[in-house]
Amino acid sequence: MTSTTARGNQGNGKGSLEGSVVAVAGAAGPAGAAALLRLAEEGATVVAADADAERLAQAVDAARFAHGGASVTGDTVDLLDVAAAREWAARTEKEFGRVDGLVHLVGGWRGSSSFADTDLADWDALHSLLIRTVQHTSLAFEGALRRSGNGRYLLVSAAGASNPTAGNAAYSAAKAAAEAWTLALADAFRKAGGDAGPSAAAAILVVKALVHDQMRADRPNAKFAGFTDVRELAETITGTWSKPTEEVNGKRLWLTPKP
Template identity: 60%
Template sequence: MSAPATGALTGRVIAVTGATGPAGRATLRRLAADGATVIAAGSDAQRLDAATDAVRAAVPGARISGQVIDLLDPQEVHDWADHLEAEHERVDGLFHLVGGWRGSKTFFESRLDDWDWLQDRVIRTLQHTSLAFQPALLRSSAGRYAMVSATAAHRPTAGGAAYAAAKAASEAWTLALADSFTRESASADGVPTAAAAILVIKALVTPQMRAEKPDAKFAGFTDTADLADTLAGLWDRPAADLNGQHLWLTAR
């Protein structure tokens, strides 16, 4: 039997939602390689098993498990957060990597049912995870919450009104979470211990995408490995310096 992975995140307990997507898979592997105990969450059991099995194959001794969960059910998410903290005696991080895009060619053609879909997938899921995990992250000695936003939230385009608005709303909600950490999170000497950060990208690119289009430049895109590195590095920065910050992984 292989020895558990050890590294900078050994002892940390980190949950990752949207774990079966490209960003999620890269992040699971990075966290496991650094020794964290990783809980991967997704809505599809087969995809979740494939994602966790891939990490175990790549990282001998990886501490990783999967949880099928409906992020649109607030009680189910709250119960999950409580269960993780009871089982592991702590939760140090929640990375919300649930994505999705809907848009149109022009502003006039924008469909409000696209907004409805984005409100559920982008906003509601983030609201449910942040509300459920905030108390546990406060109780951690170094709680971290992170979500992935997009340049669209800062520079909306005509056809992307619904998507830009959804991302902007998600950022505002996360900044409110950050304020709660400022007000409620402190060590014995008064130094904040928990932080919420917003990672801003234009779009993501995977190794497979680069292999399929070797001549493409993917200008401004963020490699999934770089996103994973940034997330794993959140514990390298003091909470007071990180909380409420936009971490730009593409040109502003």
């Protein structure tokens, strides 16, 4: 496990997440980079993790230089290793004294031209990427998020989980399983809160697919109908902390029309 820390030294503005500590899993991709930028802009201390050390460092540096008042830390963590995920969570809470969020952006896609052509090796790969990593991060961070008093566990999912197509059987099934696991975490938060209400929320952010500037540059004539820009996703992520916890917990937050 390697670590890279970036800490800015300019700006005195107070954001809506000032004083909060938010972990981002799968932070090296375009959605992760956008989330780091937006969380840093809102004043959060951001603790990012990814298996790709080089891309993670680039995302951390971008957040640092764009928002100099924030602290952004990047760790290379194998989230397929439950012990590594637990160690990441424990170290984060020990170092910063709290964890107020885990944004789960670990992704991957495999599909086929038809249902009959489905390769079950795709299921094996997606089971690891889309289900195991959710299990590991949720189990690792559940306690810290409850202790936060305003914790958030946010899973980014796809509309196909509830409206699967023939060629996306493995992908849609894996996403649906990850959603079910996240909703079980939400029920745990609800039960732990009792009459006082949950002290943390687990929610699902549903998109059709994501789009970013490089995709538009590569395909200038594409419409990307129904796609969600990664910056809009990042805005929705940060906005969940401004809503009452009980209004977020156990909810699917749709960023695309429901199927």
